[in-house]
Amino acid sequence: MLQGTLIYGFINSVVLMLVALGFSVTFGISGVANFAYGALYVMAGYLSWLGLHSLGLPYWLAAPGAVAITAGVAAMIYWFILLRVRGLVVSEVIATFGMGLAILELFRYLGFIGFEYTLPPLIDASVMIGDTYVDAQRLCIVGAGILLAAFLWFFTHYTKTGLAFRGIAQDERTALTLGINADKVAAWSVAFGAGYAALAALVILPLGTIAVNEGYNVLVNALAVCIVGGLGSTVGIIVASFLIGFAQILTATYLETSWMMLVSLVAILAILVIKPSGLFGHQKQLEERI
Amino acid sequence: MAQRKERIDRGIKVRSDDVFALTSWREMAYLAFPRVVPVVLLFLLGAVASIYWERVLVTTCMFALLAISWDILASAGMVSLGQALFFGVGAYIAGTLNHYFGISPWLTIPIATLGGGVVCTLVLLPVLRLRGIYFAMVTMILPLMIERVIEATKIFGGTEGISGLNTLGNVHTEFLVAAVMVWVVLFSFRRMMSTDYGLLLKGINDNDRAVMSAGMNIYYYKAQALFLSSAVGAFAGAFMTHAYQFVGMPVFALDYSIIPIASVAVGGAGTLAGPMLGSFILVPLSELLRGLGGLRVVIYAVILVVCTVGLPEGIFHYLSRKYNQFERWVKVER
Numbered sequence: 001m002l003q004g005t006l007i008y009g010f011i012n013s014v015v016l017m018l019v020a021l022g023f024s025v026t027f028g029i030s031g032v033a034n035f036a037y038g039a040l041y042v043m044a045g046y047l048s049w050l051g052l053h054s055l056g057l058p059y060w061l062a063a064p065g066a067v068a069i070t071a072g073v074a075a076m077i078y079w080f081i082l083l084r085v086r087g088l089v090v091s092e093v094i095a096t097f098g099m100g101l102a103i104l105e106l107f108r109y110l111g112f113i114g115f116e117y118t119l120p121p122l123i124d125a126s127v128m129i130g131d132t133y134v135d136a137q138r139l140c141i142v143g144a145g146i147l148l149a150a151f152l153w154f155f156t157h158y159t160k161t162g163l164a165f166r167g168i169a170q171d172e173r174t175a176l177t178l179g180i181n182a183d184k185v186a187a188w189s190v191a192f193g194a195g196y197a198a199l200a201a202l203v204i205l206p207l208g209t210i211a212v213n214e215g216y217n218v219l220v221n222a223l224a225v226c227i228v229g230g231l232g233s234t235v236g237i238i239v240a241s242f243l244i245g246f247a248q249i250l251t252a253t254y255l256e257t258s259w260m261m262l263v264s265l266v267a268i269l270a271i272l273v274i275k276p277s278g279l280f281g282h283q284k285q286l287e288e289r290i
Numbered sequence: 291m292a293q294r295k296e297r298i299d300r301g302i303k304v305r306s307d308d309v310f311a312l313t314s315w316r317e318m319a320y321l322a323f324p325r326v327v328p329v330v331l332l333f334l335l336g337a338v339a340s341i342y343w344e345r346v347l348v349t350t351c352m353f354a355l356l357a358i359s360w361d362i363l364a365s366a367g368m369v370s371l372g373q374a375l376f377f378g379v380g381a382y383i384a385g386t387l388n389h390y391f392g393i394s395p396w397l398t399i400p401i402a403t404l405g406g407g408v409v410c411t412l413v414l415l416p417v418l419r420l421r422g423i424y425f426a427m428v429t430m431i432l433p434l435m436i437e438r439v440i441e442a443t444k445i446f447g448g449t450e451g452i453s454g455l456n457t458l459g460n461v462h463t464e465f466l467v468a469a470v471m472v473w474v475v476l477f478s479f480r481r482m483m484s485t486d487y488g489l490l491l492k493g494i495n496d497n498d499r500a501v502m503s504a505g506m507n508i509y510y511y512k513a514q515a516l517f518l519s520s521a522v523g524a525f526a527g528a529f530m531t532h533a534y535q536f537v538g539m540p541v542f543a544l545d546y547s548i549i550p551i552a553s554v555a556v557g558g559a560g561t562l563a564g565p566m567l568g569s570f571i572l573v574p575l576s577e578l579l580r581g582l583g584g585l586r587v588v589i590y591a592v593i594l595v596v597c598t599v600g601l602p603e604g605i606f607h608y609l610s611r612k613y614n615q616f617e618r619w620v621k622v623e624r
Contacts, residue, residue: 035425102591109584265435
């Protein structure tokens with residue numbers, strides 16, 4: 001029982017981390033709080049489903065295609081919409097929220113609801129760890145989580161684009177003087193975050209069905225993890241996702257499954273009261289930033 | 291030679307800004323026209339409309355109230371993505387009072403208005419320190435969460451909701467109450483925003499540091515603005531509960547968050563009248579689009595994005611500029 005709780009808590013934490021990474025990357029770099037994040041996540045799921053079942057593409061073509069299209073859509077949202085309201089935080093939030101809503105509700109309208117909307121797992125098997133059954137897909141999630149987090153670190157420390165990301169995150173004007181096109185890099189960062197959302201969707205969604213409401217849940221979870229960990233801090237994301245992840249599994253085990261989503265809310269409210277900048281937030285006080 | 295558009299206040303506007311407006315019929319008419327005509331028009335519409343469209347007008351008035359409540363909150367620097375919270379809390383208070391205690395709607399609505407204001411203020415009190423997107427995030431999450439709580443604990447009828455509530459009487463009564471209320475709220479809050487108190491709230495939005503350094507406790511005033519705004523929202527919720535004779539989880543639905551914001555985006559923020567104008571455009575429009583079903587939310591969202599990006603000023607600002615100012619091209623030397 002305890003062992004199972006620990007294993008599933010760990011897996012749930014990695015799921016949360018995967019979901020939050022993309023949101024955090026985009027916000028940390030360009031300062032855009034992408035409220036269309038959940039919609040992009042779900043969109044990636046539906047796109048790869050469409051690729052697999054409507055177009056009959058093989059998995060190795062459909063999945064990367066979905067990731068690429070999702071990233072492309074995010075870049076277009078930035079380029080055609082967000083660029084015009086850049087710096088007006090409220091307008092940015094309302095515009096991305098509206099876009100996300102439009103995408104999600106369009107899928108709902110088109111009738112993408114039902115149990116047939118599932119993605120195939122990467123490996124269809126299950127393993128015994130101690131005396132707990134864990135299906136291989138969940139292990140894939142853990143692998144993907146570690147891989148993506150590590151890749152993010154290497155990317156932002158050792159590649160030119162990644163360094164440009166950190167450049168505009170630290171000081172946009174100085175980055176401009178060094179010949180970094182801030183608008184382009186910000187568009188890349190939004191696309192990059194959406195790509196992470198899509199990858200997360202591809203490994204997480206096989207556990208259940210692709211549902212429109214999942215988009216809202218993902219957004220809430222990503223926000224919860226980011227607020228608790230401190231917006232823009234990758235270490236904070238990891239710590240916060242483990243805190244919330246284990247808290248959720250413990251609630252599900254000892255109370256009821258339906259209380260699981262409440263954990264995020266309680267975590268957000270608690271952290272906002274105690275330490276508004278989050279556990280590892282870069283900003284000393286939130287009020288100085290926004 | 292380059293040209294530049296110059297905007298100058300009309301003479302009549304400048305004159306009627308002052309107390310001397312009372313000396314001339316023309317200036318009084320100039321002042322009264324934009325205020326009296328919409329009021330009369332709304333009541334006339336209500337008088338000639340069919341039962342169905344009168345119901346639509348009632349709904350429109352309630353969405354107008356929600357949009358006004360959004361604007362009050364935004365004027366004090368708090369951007370909400372969850373107007374459904376206020377609406378839903380008011381709805382549930384009125385619904386439960388009516389269902390479990392059998393209190394008449396004429397009492398439950400005032401109780402829900404004040405009670406909803408108090409409850410929402412208390413709920414959001416811990417996050418008053420937040421601004422911008424952080425406040426928006428919390429307000430977006432809260433209605434979704436409350437829906438979950440009701441689903442999980444099965445309180446107040448759970449997923450089924452409570453139906454068979456009392457009504458205010460017939461549609462005409464409902465329309466009269468709604469229309470009177472919307473004008474009272476609009477004009478009194480517009481008046482409030484032009485007093486020193488309103489100026490203080492706007493100051494919190496523009497630069498809260500400056501207000502703090504003037505020795506004001508901004509959290510105290512933010513809480514007051516929150517109470518005023520959530521009371522207006524809760525009234526709308528309580529009223530609609532009795533109009534629909536039903537309260538349930540849908541009162542926390544996204545519609546009640548997104549339509550007020552879309553109305554503000556269409557009408558123009560910061561004026562209170564703009565959001566109202568916006569909802570009087572959007573809600574009847576959505577009735578006409580009823581056949582489209584779920585696509586309506588998509589259309590709203592697209593209108594929201596297009597207006598936020600392409601028409602940031604809003605219709606009301608445009609109209610009031612045309613009414614109060616004239617424009618001319620002037621030559622400028624390079």
